[in-house]
Amino acid sequence: MSNTLKGACVFGQSGGPTAVINASAYGVIRAALDAPEITNVYGAAHGITGILNDTLYDMGQEDAKELELMLNTPSSELGSCRYKIADPDKDDTDYQRILEIFKKYDIRYFFYNGGNDSMDTCNKVSRFMEKSGYECRVMGIPKTIDNDLVGTDHCPGYGSAAKYIATSVAEVCKDTYVYDVGTITVVEIMGRHAGWLTGASALAAISCAPPDLIYLPEVDFEIEPFIEDVSRIYKEKNKCLVAVSEGIHYADGTYVSEAKVSSTDGFGHVQLGGLAATLSGIIKLHTGSKVRGIELSLLQRCGAHLASQTDIDEAFRAGKYAVECALRGETGKMVAFERDMSSGSYAVKLVLQPLTIVANAEKKVPREWITPEGNNITSDFIDYALPLIQGENNRILESGLPRFAHLKKVLVK
Amino acid sequence: MSNTLKGACVFGQSGGPTAVINASAYGVIRAALDAPEITNVYGAAHGITGILNDTLYDMGQEDAKELELMLNTPSSELGSCRYKIADPDKDDTDYQRILEIFKKYDIRYFFYNGGNDSMDTCNKVSRFMEKSGYECRVMGIPKTIDNDLVGTDHCPGYGSAAKYIATSVAEVCKDTYVYDVGTITVVEIMGRHAGWLTGASALAAISCAPPDLIYLPEVDFEIEPFIEDVSRIYKEKNKCLVAVSEGIHYADGTYVSEAKVSSTDGFGHVQLGGLAATLSGIIKLHTGSKVRGIELSLLQRCGAHLASQTDIDEAFRAGKYAVECALRGETGKMVAFERDMSSGSYAVKLVLQPLTIVANAEKKVPREWITPEGNNITSDFIDYALPLIQGENNRILESGLPRFAHLKKVLVK
Numbered sequence: 001m002s003n004t005l006k007g008a009c010v011f012g013q014s015g016g017p018t019a020v021i022n023a024s025a026y027g028v029i030r031a032a033l034d035a036p037e038i039t040n041v042y043g044a045a046h047g048i049t050g051i052l053n054d055t056l057y058d059m060g061q062e063d064a065k066e067l068e069l070m071l072n073t074p075s076s077e078l079g080s081c082r083y084k085i086a087d088p089d090k091d092d093t094d095y096q097r098i099l100e101i102f103k104k105y106d107i108r109y110f111f112y113n114g115g116n117d118s119m120d121t122c123n124k125v126s127r128f129m130e131k132s133g134y135e136c137r138v139m140g141i142p143k144t145i146d147n148d149l150v151g152t153d154h155c156p157g158y159g160s161a162a163k164y165i166a167t168s169v170a171e172v173c174k175d176t177y178v179y180d181v182g183t184i185t186v187v188e189i190m191g192r193h194a195g196w197l198t199g200a201s202a203l204a205a206i207s208c209a210p211p212d213l214i215y216l217p218e219v220d221f222e223i224e225p226f227i228e229d230v231s232r233i234y235k236e237k238n239k240c241l242v243a244v245s246e247g248i249h250y251a252d253g254t255y256v257s258e259a260k261v262s263s264t265d266g267f268g269h270v271q272l273g274g275l276a277a278t279l280s281g282i283i284k285l286h287t288g289s290k291v292r293g294i295e296l297s298l299l300q301r302c303g304a305h306l307a308s309q310t311d312i313d314e315a316f317r318a319g320k321y322a323v324e325c326a327l328r329g330e331t332g333k334m335v336a337f338e339r340d341m342s343s344g345s346y347a348v349k350l351v352l353q354p355l356t357i358v359a360n361a362e363k364k365v366p367r368e369w370i371t372p373e374g375n376n377i378t379s380d381f382i383d384y385a386l387p388l389i390q391g392e393n394n395r396i397l398e399s400g401l402p403r404f405a406h407l408k409k410v411l412v413k
Numbered sequence: 414m415s416n417t418l419k420g421a422c423v424f425g426q427s428g429g430p431t432a433v434i435n436a437s438a439y440g441v442i443r444a445a446l447d448a449p450e451i452t453n454v455y456g457a458a459h460g461i462t463g464i465l466n467d468t469l470y471d472m473g474q475e476d477a478k479e480l481e482l483m484l485n486t487p488s489s490e491l492g493s494c495r496y497k498i499a500d501p502d503k504d505d506t507d508y509q510r511i512l513e514i515f516k517k518y519d520i521r522y523f524f525y526n527g528g529n530d531s532m533d534t535c536n537k538v539s540r541f542m543e544k545s546g547y548e549c550r551v552m553g554i555p556k557t558i559d560n561d562l563v564g565t566d567h568c569p570g571y572g573s574a575a576k577y578i579a580t581s582v583a584e585v586c587k588d589t590y591v592y593d594v595g596t597i598t599v600v601e602i603m604g605r606h607a608g609w610l611t612g613a614s615a616l617a618a619i620s621c622a623p624p625d626l627i628y629l630p631e632v633d634f635e636i637e638p639f640i641e642d643v644s645r646i647y648k649e650k651n652k653c654l655v656a657v658s659e660g661i662h663y664a665d666g667t668y669v670s671e672a673k674v675s676s677t678d679g680f681g682h683v684q685l686g687g688l689a690a691t692l693s694g695i696i697k698l699h700t701g702s703k704v705r706g707i708e709l710s711l712l713q714r715c716g717a718h719l720a721s722q723t724d725i726d727e728a729f730r731a732g733k734y735a736v737e738c739a740l741r742g743e744t745g746k747m748v749a750f751e752r753d754m755s756s757g758s759y760a761v762k763l764v765l766q767p768l769t770i771v772a773n774a775e776k777k778v779p780r781e782w783i784t785p786e787g788n789n790i791t792s793d794f795i796d797y798a799l800p801l802i803q804g805e806n807n808r809i810l811e812s813g814l815p816r817f818a819h820l821k822k823v824l825v826k
Contacts, residue, residue, distance in 0.1 A: 046592070075590070170817075298707065399803070
């Protein structure tokens, strides 16, 4: 079989946005526009739902300079979705519709950028097209600030969120030591099941000091040792800075953020207002200290002004590589990163992984990168995360504020 | 009288920290170290309490390069305090102690950097020294992200916080439009009594779009029109972005953040977890929409990585000018900014204001810069705030994270 496949391509973004998902989009779109085999480059409005609804943008009509600005534009420029596609063996309605649209536009390349759910979508679409005998090359491009995809050293989006978190925690650390009165600060960081983001708070040590305590969802949370740890450090230093993952949970799986704390602790009611507020209330009760709860909220996923240039470059390369690989015949794969330290310094090699091993799996922080007590991370974690936050981005400003891409988003008729 | 006064100087920082208060500190310390009349340059640990406790740092022992790094180091490097000094006519214990310390170290110059409370402290110390016949020149240097000092066009610290807020709201704005499901986002911004910071959210229009609704504490908040406004915009656009000042309050003065919402609204209990959470709950109940509450918290006051270079420069100049004026005989004054648009573009002129007119007063956003409905700001506000956020800072990084000043803080024996 010849590897040359002529036809259109469609690209979609899915799941929660990141600071660099549009850099991957630009990688795909730029490479696809430049490829002679690709007749038309379409962007799906709101991911797979844009294909199902036949709302596709003609990326060929965009201004080249505006497209390039996507390198520094946060959030998903083409729109995202959280649509969970059915199992084709049970209900193939969506897949028949996708096939119909692919045929309508002669789409022979499908690039999808997202997390594990999106890789699952990719995988199912890929299998269905194969079964249907419709030649279409399907490639997944990883993306998630959570950094929890298997088969890759790390995920585009993580390095930038990590840089945002480390910088913000360093600044909060400076702020914590301002007054001579005792203060305890609890910073709540994203990550329901994996602690990669919360662990990145330890990088603040480079600027100021690391959090005194770090709690990841990989370890069951226990309230008594937590109170003891905080109280002990507060007694020693008159300060305590704590970083917690939003996903910390008790041994029975209940999230601390939604948990009733046992009435023997004086709390018989469900706490409102997020995890940082919940833990702040508990600590205040036990120490009498001034306690501040800070939730980094979605600022950490859209903070493009602090995006790591390493992350932007890698996100772009991942998108471009997906196109290059598809053009030479690859399908059913996700682009992945292999860390290469052979030169003594950090480098990354792009490889492919079968979508099957990526879909619906989760990569967690190794237990041995967390201290035995479960209240901090080890230097292995630092060594892993530090290279990913390197490099300041060269974003373009207008009147002191970021100049984001303005796309025309011309709908295909 | 000759203007030449030989002796030591002491400098202190007070109140909540900002991204650029250390730039003013550097302005004072650098100019004082370079002045032949000034024999010793002392830094008070934790503001006025450092003078009362005789804990002074010898700034002459610091490395010049580390001192310069204060230009990009957030928070109050010498430590801050919230100590409210007594009225000397009622209790002059503190003042006698200050006089004792001033005499002990031959301190003839006192520079104090802070908000209205600190200008009040300056003013009282100044009057007391005069009454005691101890020659000591006292100068105040303004500082507050709240921007609420009278007698000055704006305050050092405001421009950087405004830039942080505008950039973050622009990024949140991008994030808001990602999904095709309806979303309402409420961003809570600092400012108990004045809406300068919250108004700055409108600058996000330059990058993305301004908040649809902006509520400042200058206007009494009413829950019914608020719900109507949000519901109307949400119906029109399927999105609504709201910026609220933490200080919004009902006509009776009760803060919305701590208010019981009347039980006819279905809320009979005090809401926990901050204003954004409170308002999010109310909106969710009335619209059924997905609602996200975001609190910019103290990130907005310590976000030095986004500090406006205009603000850094002006903060530095203010500190330096305080020393220059004191050396030529001025006392009992605060450094202030006069905006000079005579060249057609923004410039600032440094002037002096009597401490008496600054102490304990508050400057609010003019009512005519707020729309008649009280739910947005006018273009006059934009014209005022925009020049203050200009210029990207040249911060120094180390391993991808900010390199803050490391001072030795050698205590004077």
